[in-house]
Amino acid sequence: MQHFTCVCGHLLSVNSKEMSATEHACTWETVSDAVSHVYTSACINRRSACSDMLTVTVGDTVYGDLLAFGTSYAVSIARLIKPHSRDKGFTTHTGFRIMGLLLGHTAPVNCVRWIRSAGLVEDSRPYLLLASADNKSQVKIWSCTLNSLLNKPWSTRGGNWFPLVDVLIPSSEIPNAVDGFVLWRSTSDGCCVVSLDVVADTRIHVWHFILRESQTTESGPVILCHRVTRPPSYATILCRPSMCLCLRSFCWLASATQVIHFVIVGLDTGVTEIWAEYMTPTQSEHVTDDGDCARFIRSARLTGHTDWVRCLDLCRDSSTTTLSLFLATGGQDNVIRLWHIFDATQVPDKATMKVCDLQLPLPPDAVRCTLSIASESVLSSHENWVTGLAWAPRTRAVSFPPLLLSSSMDQSMIVWAPPDDKVGLWLEHTRVGNSGITGLSFLDCLWLPSDGSAIFGHNFQGSLSSWYHSQYDGLWSPGFPLCGHHGPVMDLSWSAVNTSASPFHLLFTVSSDQTVRAHAPLRLESRINSSDCFNDVSELYDHLWHEIARPQVHGYDMNAIASLSTISYVSAGDEKVARVFTATRSFVDACRQMLKLDDYPLGDNLLSVELAASSLAERAVQPTLGLSNQISVPSSVDLLDDAVTDSTVDSDNCVASSCDAPLPTEDRLQCATLWPEIKKLYGHPYEVYCLAAHPSRMLIASACVATKQIHACIILWNGLADWAIHQRLVHHQLTVTQMSWSHDGQHLLAVSRDRTWSVWSPEQANEQLPNYILTAFPAKGQGHTRIIWTGAWCPDDRYFLTGSRDKCLLVWCAPKKRAPAELIAVSCYPLNVRKVFLDGITALDVCQCSNVDPAVVSYLVAIGFESGTLILLILYRSVLMEPADLRWSAIFSLPPPWSHVPGKQVRRVAFEPTTFEMTGTTLTPVHLATGATDGVVRVFLIDRQRLSACLLAPYETVS
Structure with a gap:
């Protein structure tokens, strides 16, 4: 071994006995x-505060924007890509590209937040810090050096990320939000203080760490404890019986030596509480190591919401040295409340409007100062819960306060602004969102932090929809969404084509989220914009992958898929029926335009001839309470433009799509890219588990979940006779887990839960549609000892490989060609190249x-x-x-x-x-x-x- x-x-x-010792x-x-x-498709976990964006700057140079979000048990790092087209008539749009995953969590990630500088101006730290927390109370701080982001090859430029801090919340409480900041110390030892704040259940947890800048390594700064033998300082604040739902923190330099750490938390009672602590210059006495929170006091208690406070956000005025801060809170009462925190001595005209003064935890010998808070405005335009709030970045704000973005469960996002700089009169500036009955609610919202020229909405199914602001007409136009399956991916299949010179392949994926998705590379003949991205202008890319269609939105979890061509496939959900689908004419036309395939016929390999696009259905619709996508005759609706509204709903609850549109936005993917179902395949007694398509597309093999041999049969469907049952292949005792046709179509390999495999071959040679008989199976005791999950043929069909839960990879010789009279089932032995x-x-x-x-x-x-x-x-x-x-x-x-x-x-x-x-x-x-x-x-x-x-x-x- x-x-x-x-x-x-x-x-x-x-x-392996035959393997080299070297x-x-x-x-x-x-x-x-x-x-x-080249491509990663992933969605954001279904939690608010699970995504955040940061602009990467070095000096005065802006290198681009990074998006971090939780996906499953990992944190994804994505970059914003802005290609510039060379073709005058072809428009390319900005989109995200996921560069890598940060692995280390053992449960779904609940919240993600970049740790920014505590000052008004971003510092020049040579590293980035990112905080994340998962469903098992684990909180991590990740570190990445800027050099690894800027100097690596493009394909690996997700950065070299390392876990810097790993702490566990006591009492196994589930975190809801995380925040923090980096505070630079004036000492000459190169140290800075990192504050990490987390709200979980009924508590606020606070950690403080010291980072030594002079000991920065490739992974980032070296973390130091307050005492060598003890952990970093920790404090907890009890808010029982109220649940803590959202969090923001910041620090205020009352003087050169006086630093106050504020923690603002929204509760399920409709109250927003502000807690504060005095941070000493040495950072060693503000809290004891046993978690005593004596130094924390409740500075203010803000009331007004009548239901849970679901979100909040802060913005500070960078044009003044005194503290002027706007706080926005959103609740399940559909209302947004604005609060102004200010120095009452510097703003005397607002002294009469204040709600209360903040209690500050200053020591007796500190310089006295006073902060007040006033109710600024109440914004009421959403018709459902307010789930996300985000202030526009400072680069976009002409005056203070800046624009405010809000998201809601009513499927809309609103940009709010005080008209004519008259603070106090806030009106709805722009409203965007998903239209139609199939529209999805938003869980959070973000601004593009580099220049504020784009807004993003995280919807209920994990997609990140985007809208970009035009400087010419002032309109917000939808852009490419960042999307992926929000359930386990169960199967995938590349589209098959007639010619080896095919310009592209579609990739079909199915998931237990009950969807089938089609992915394709967008052909670009352009250079990536070096001023906005992390790459050299000499790098040239001709493809950028995107999800371009969602052909099937089913009522059952999807199990399997087999592609028939670029415009047809067979899929099976967790039901007894397999279904055959073909593309719509609008999809074919859109593919030709988006992927530059004007000279390439999208042929239907099922018929072995090119299928005229005019014979395809214009579009499909899924009827209410139905599972079958049906052909729909389009009503007289105008083609859609690319402005604020990008879809129109007709009487069939279907969104008509324009062939001149760019890649589909999220609401188009929901209903405007469906493919019609043309046939149901009935024959299995239990749920269909796997599918395989013959290379000539004349046969489809299917198998279902089984515990008896009579149910474990493989059904061959005749594609040349309206998908009638051609043959049943009976051999296995339990579920067939995967099937694979040889490349020449002469053999069908099936692997099973019964720990065996089988190879089926044509009974008669040179028949267009032959019957298949068993020709090979493993010799007793010479195969796998656990369930066989997978099998595949070598490209010349001389060998096939099988993989199993027994951790073994075995190689077998393909059956030899024999005369029909000599076709008998032969027991086979694996080749002596076993890998374990x-x-x-x-x-x-x-x-x-x-x-x-x-x-x-x-x-x-x-x-x-x-x-x-x-x-x-x-x-x-x-x-x-x-x-x-x-x-x-x-x-x-x-x-x-x-x-x-x-x-x-x-x-x-x-x-x-x-x-x-x-x-x-x-x-x-x-x-x-x-x-x-x-x-x-x-x-x-x-x-x-x-x-x-x-x-x-x-x-x-x-x-």
Whole structure:
């Protein structure tokens, strides 16, 4: 048994008598040029305060905007990309690209917040700090150096993030919000103080840490405790019996030596409380190590809301040295209240309007000062709960206070502003949102922090909708949403095409969130804007991936999908029926325009001929209380523009889509990109579990959940006869977990829960639609000992591989071609290249590897594990050796930012369809798609020539 650690830290184990003793794992530095991460689809967790944005600046240079949000058990880091089109008639829009995941939480992340400078002007720290908290009371502070963000290659520029602080909230309380700030000290030791505030259940928890700037490492600053043998100082404030729902904190420098730390919290009683503590210059006496909160006092108690205070936000006036701060609070009473905190001695005209004075926790020898708070205004325009508030960034504010953005469960967001700078008279400036009955409520809202030219809304299903402000006409136009599945990804499938010169492949994904989603690369012939992004102007990218359609929004959790072509697929939910779908004419026209495919016919491979777009349905609609998408005849509605309103609802509750529109916005994805259902496939007694499409698209294989052999049969559906049942294949005793057709269509591989596999072959050769019979199965005691999750064919169909929960990867020879009279089921033995890992194998796929050397035949294998790990390795042999004499290359494990959440099973990995190239030709890069139960879909671009050179480099040339 051999053990070794990959660059990502995952311990792998390999057991093979035939393997070289020098086998090892390749490091990330070795293969960084061969594998690039091009796309991640993920959603924001269904919690308010679970996303935040920050502008990255160095000196006076703005490098761009970072978005951090919680997705499943991880924190995603995304960057805003602003491409500039070279084509005069083609418009590209700003969109987010997820660069990586921060892994370490063991429960869903509830809240995320950037830790900013406590001063009015951002400091020049060479690192960033990010706080996150999860559902199991774990709070983390992540650190990343600016150099790792700015100087790394684009494909890896998510930054080198490391957990700096890891604390656990006492009593296992569930956090609702987190905030904090960095306070620079005037001492010469290069230290600064980080304050971390968390509200959980009925308590406010406060930590203080000291960071030593002079000891900054690659991961960020070195954290110091107040005392070497004791943890950082900690305090807790009890608000019982009220639940703490939202939080903001800030500090006020009353004088050069007087610092007051304020914590503002919204309660479920409709009250907003302000707590304060005096921070001593040494930061060692303000609170004892046992959690005593004697130094915290309640400065003020603000009433007015009649229901829960769900959100709040602060903004400070940077034009004055005195404190002038606006506080906005939003509640479930549909009302927003504005409060003004000010120095009463500096603003005498407001002294009569004040609600109360803040009690300040100053020591007896401190300089006396007074802060007051006044009720500024009450904003009432939302028709449901106010869920998010955000003040516009200072760069956009001409005067103080700036614009205010609010989000609500009424499916709208409102930009508020005092007209003509008359503070006190706040009116609705702009209203945006999702229209139609299918519109979704918003849970939070954000401004673009660099210039305030965009607003973002986090909706109930985890998507981040965007609107961009035009300087020419003053309108807000919808942009690309950041979206993904909000449930486990169960299956994925690349679209199949007739020609090897296909310009693109659609990627279909299904999830237990009851949706089917289509992803595609937007073809760009433009350079990324270097002033807004983190890259060099010499970098050129021709694709930017997006979700372009949501063909199916079902009433059942989705289990499986099999693509028939670029415009048709078969899917199965958690029901006994499989369903066949085709695209709409509006989708085909939009694809041709968006993806620049005007000269490429989107053919329907099901019929093996090009299907005229005019014969497709114009659009589809899902009727009320129905599960089947139906063809809908469009009523006379105007095509939609790209301004504030981008959809129109007709009598069918369907949004008509314009072919001239950009990539779909979130409300279009909800209902304007549906595909009509053309056929239901009845035949299984229980829920359909897996599907597989024949390469010629003439057959579809399906299997269902089963505990008996009679129910575990595989059904073959005839695509040439209106999807009638062609044949039932009976062999397995339990559920068939996955099926895979060989590339030439001559064999069907099925793997099962009964720990066996089966291979089915045509009974008669040269038949257009033959019957299939069992030709191979594993010999007793020679296969897997646990459930077999996955199987895949090598691209030349000489071998197939199977992976199991027993942690073994086995390689088998394909059945030999025999005369019809000699077709009998043969028991098979695995080849002597068994690999054993420390985790169960749940997904695998194989594609052709480098073929430059005519003396070596090699296959690239991608494997996904129960632990969420992804690895790549090569199976190869010399043409001079026996076909069974195979060897394994070194292993490359994808780094943690590109992997899936630990403990979340990888459900499917799949290389995009490619044709088998003859020896001596140069292979083009290939895409690899992965999906897991963390709800994340990833796409990687692999340079097979370079990867082959890296993984096979440690071995001598096979002779």
